[in-house]
Amino acid sequence: MATQTKTVLHGYFRSSCSWRVRIAFALKGIEYDQAPVNLIKDGGQQFTEQYKKINPMQQVPAVEIDGITLSQSLAAIQYIDETRPGPRLLPADPVKRAQVRMISDLIASGIQPLQNVYVLQKVGAEKIQWAQHFIERGFQALEPMLKQTAGKYCVGDEISMADICLVPQVYNAQRYKVDVDQYPTIKRLNQTLLEIDAFQVTHPSRQPDTPVDMRT
């Protein structure tokens, strides 16, 4: 009954956290509607009263699913993993699950929040150097960690939530001119993952709200 409601992703083509959810949906084969929220236009559509009711944090993504609204990407990803069939996004083994969550949280708590659009707006003129600093700081920790956990993917040989977090963060790193060549494991994993259909069709350059001049 609850699963008959339509799944809606409120997101933005260029938001790395929105991209995470799009990848998870694609890997699981979940159909959903996209409700674009333009973070730049009109001073930011996330600040409207209407959107604030959907996500009081005034950020993307927010996922309407099964009659609830989930406004943190990793909570949404783990919810669909626990309630939907399809490939596991977290491994069955508790140690591997913990490693997947550790890598995901290093990115989701340790890097992404510090180069978020609303934080960089507050930083002001120094924002590019600020973003580079925190992404590089994070990648310097992530690289040795991934060297220990990675197989073909971030943790062993199965795609997981860690991979879902990694690729959008590398995209952001490149946007802020971080030299990803310095991190060979991150670089290799990113390249491998970008070959996969679920990462390609959900790419920021190919969304309904992607501006024409940014499409590929």
Add this chain to the structure above:
Amino acid sequence: MATQTKTVLHGYFRSSCSWRVRIAFALKGIEYDQAPVNLIKDGGQQFTEQYKKINPMQQVPAVEIDGITLSQSLAAIQYIDETRPGPRLLPADPVKRAQVRMISDLIASGIQPLQNVYVLQKVGAEKIQWAQHFIERGFQALEPMLKQTAGKYCVGDEISMADICLVPQVYNAQRYKVDVDQYPTIKRLNQTLLEIDAFQVTHPSRQPDTPVDMRT
């Protein structure tokens, strides 16, 4: 076999993320050794080569358990929840689990990283106002969210990871002079939770590394 290794928490009395793990250990009744890492002394003991091997991110906490090291608090908390007996830290119901994770991540990704000691050091002179801004922004979102999910505790009537995240974040808010009275649900939940033994014995004012003049 693996569980015979000693569990060690590398933490700091005043770190809110370390406190989260201490609460989880206390709720589960897990015995552990504390290995204090003084974030201030000698320029920060987290920057030593020795500690960098334990946590390349050079932050606390890091948990050595079952032969692995977990360096993100929520990954560690969910690992012990999935591998140890005792009260559940995440509810069995998938919707409630998702709400617990959403609230936990709002704090762990949306608030805490922006008022972290190493971020505030980079902010410089404006650091108090910066911390206040991001804590208030987060609490303004958290308050209506908790109004919907809370019973006696953050999500319904069972203590969960969301409560484990809330109390240390309120402690930080008070440290940075945020007026918590503006958030009646947050205030009420914090007061209720601080009555509980697992929150009291793990309080920053009562740890082995708490300076004498900060003890209560």
